[in-house]
Amino acid sequence: MNVCGGHERAITLAGLRSVLPPGIELIPGPGCPVCICPEEEIYQAMQLALHEQITLLAFGDMLRVPVNLPLREIRTLEQAKAAGADIRPIASPTEAVRIAAGLPGRPVVFFAAGFETTIAPVAAMLAEGVPDNLALLLSGRLTWPAVAMLLNSGEAGFDALIAPGHVATVMGPEEWEFLVQEHRLPAAIAGFTPDSLLAAIYSTLRQRLEGRIFLDNCYPEVVRAGGNPAARAVLDRTLDVVDANWRGIGTILASGFALKASLAAHDAGRLYPSYNDPERSRLGQMPAGCDCARVVLGRIYPDGCKLYGATCTPRTPVGPCMVSDEGACRIWWAGGVIASGQRETV
Amino acid sequence: MCLGIPMQVVEIEGFNARCEAKGVYREVSLFMLQGEDVQVGDHVMVHVGYAIQTMTPQEARSSWELFDELLEAEDLTAVPGGEHV
Ligand code: SF4
Numbered sequence: 001m002n003v004c005g006g007h008e009r010a011i012t013l014a015g016l017r018s019v020l021p022p023g024i025e026l027i028p029g030p031g032c033p034v035c036i037c038p039e040e041e042i043y044q045a046m047q048l049a050l051h052e053q054i055t056l057l058a059f060g061d062m063l064r065v066p067v068n069l070p071l072r073e074i075r076t077l078e079q080a081k082a083a084g085a086d087i088r089p090i091a092s093p094t095e096a097v098r099i100a101a102g103l104p105g106r107p108v109v110f111f112a113a114g115f116e117t118t119i120a121p122v123a124a125m126l127a128e129g130v131p132d133n134l135a136l137l138l139s140g141r142l143t144w145p146a147v148a149m150l151l152n153s154g155e156a157g158f159d160a161l162i163a164p165g166h167v168a169t170v171m172g173p174e175e176w177e178f179l180v181q182e183h184r185l186p187a188a189i190a191g192f193t194p195d196s197l198l199a200a201i202y203s204t205l206r207q208r209l210e211g212r213i214f215l216d217n218c219y220p221e222v223v224r225a226g227g228n229p230a231a232r233a234v235l236d237r238t239l240d241v242v243d244a245n246w247r248g249i250g251t252i253l254a255s256g257f258a259l260k261a262s263l264a265a266h267d268a269g270r271l272y273p274s275y276n277d278p279e280r281s282r283l284g285q286m287p288a289g290c291d292c293a294r295v296v297l298g299r300i301y302p303d304g305c306k307l308y309g310a311t312c313t314p315r316t317p318v319g320p321c322m323v324s325d326e327g328a329c330r331i332w333w334a335g336g337v338i339a340s341g342q343r344e345t346v
Numbered sequence: 347m348c349l350g351i352p353m354q355v356v357e358i359e360g361f362n363a364r365c366e367a368k369g370v371y372r373e374v375s376l377f378m379l380q381g382e383d384v385q386v387g388d389h390v391m392v393h394v395g396y397a398i399q400t401m402t403p404q405e406a407r408s409s410w411e412l413f414d415e416l417l418e419a420e421d422l423t424a425v426p427g428g429e430h431v
Binding site: 229 | 350361373375377378379380381382391393394395396398399401402405
């Protein structure tokens, strides 16, 4: 299993599945921060932008992710923007600082979803100091606890792990040692090129065949012992690790980031009222008919969803996995995969 | 979103660097490489506008070549209206 949209993208676009011998399956797992961003957090961002006098910033692919509301209502940030809300896509935390500095007196809320690699730059932005009018709606997640949760569930459905290269670049490879220590699972950290991914696949196969299980590093260019100490220091300084909800999966212990109390003045969760209505039905689930929850957990391949390529395509996405550039459904569709011919993984 | 791009530093001012890859220039923050002695001409791995690690020129070049192949493969199957973040 891989747990990184970047890996899945490289695997699919390079056609690696078609050149591997039968018996080796490459399963895309929980590797898309946009796909697992709980819909109540997207809803909150949307309502803030619609009802408060603020400017909302978000990474681009968040804008088109739908929440569970009737079709006639505003269901995405993009639709909220069309309805007049001031919502702007950005590509970097530095842009958030620039925009907020250019709008003195106007509250700017940065809705930041991402894994460690993305949240470390957000932490760096906070540590460096942000304008008074910039607040964060943070939806940051840690990747390894999701893998630990799958392995502890008793029905993991995979027997080796390709660990995410840039998460390990920032946090250090040591985070993934639990795979070997606690689960005797062959594991290798890979980069984003076919050669690094093939090296990682080969390494895990050999580990299994020889019974010599260890955490291999197939991305030594940037993955070093201890990771990036300055990045880890800014994360420690600005954010706490908390239990967090994953869309379609549920709460995973110690898997999310939250702003430290000392940064309360920049915490949009504390500055603004919650717009989440407990009455809303099907909260936290995927849209009707969408199988993203099982896609994200690696239980089925994208084409195992009945809607894949039928009513759900990148132009008319039903679930988040078809919206995000890191969603397995979108990657498979963009890669021209009509049907994999592969069965359910569990 | 965790995709990074190797870039070469062409100018440094405090924590801000101007970096280049394949003729494209970007402002990049070196805030997370404090403690590393980053110089003009060095290569760094950049993610959402922040350098997350240093790398050698050879490593940067081999990633570029493979990225190019990937992007070419992608262009052939590009999703109409799809944007890449
Ligand atoms: S094909 Fe669409 S509806 Fe089905 S799981 Fe993927 S995103 Fe959800």
